[in-house]
Amino acid sequence: MRFLADMGVSWRVVQYLIQEGHEAIHIREEGLHRLPNGKIFDKAYAEKRIVLTFDLDFGEIISRRAEVTIT
Template sequence: MKFLADMGISPKTVQWLINQGYDAIHLLDEGLEKLSDEKILEKAQTEKRIILTVDLDFGTLLAIAKTPFPSVVIFRLNNASRNVIEARLRIVLENCLQDLEAGAILSVDDEKIRIRYLPI
């Protein structure tokens, strides 16, 4: 499973994913911190990566595009610190891998994970 972290996700979370055995990159790693959301979606689709973000725009863009990929994990947390995101991401990885592989938007808040399958 491959991940692409948007700017709201800590590069240390990307390193945490790598340490867990996942293929993960951060936009910063590639000098793409100013890449538009549309181009981020394009990159993730081309590279078959799941987007990790705190940006709600990705759900809207995927709904408009009506494409089955890429999957997106949107963190909607009261505390979006690295530790909290990693704790919630651990739960996603334990419970939602098949959903991500199938093509989905996961909205992750402090209490639950909502799944919407693509295309919308």
């Protein structure tokens, strides 16, 4: 699986996912820690990644995008 970890997620989580064979990156690793959440979501969607976050506003972002399917 492919993951994109937001700022509130520990680097240790990303490291664990990588050790378990997943492709995981942290938003800071990409130099994108100042991106608004909508742009973070767009990046994850374009790269077919799962967003790991504690931010509650991602649910609102998803609900405004009709083309996105949540499974």
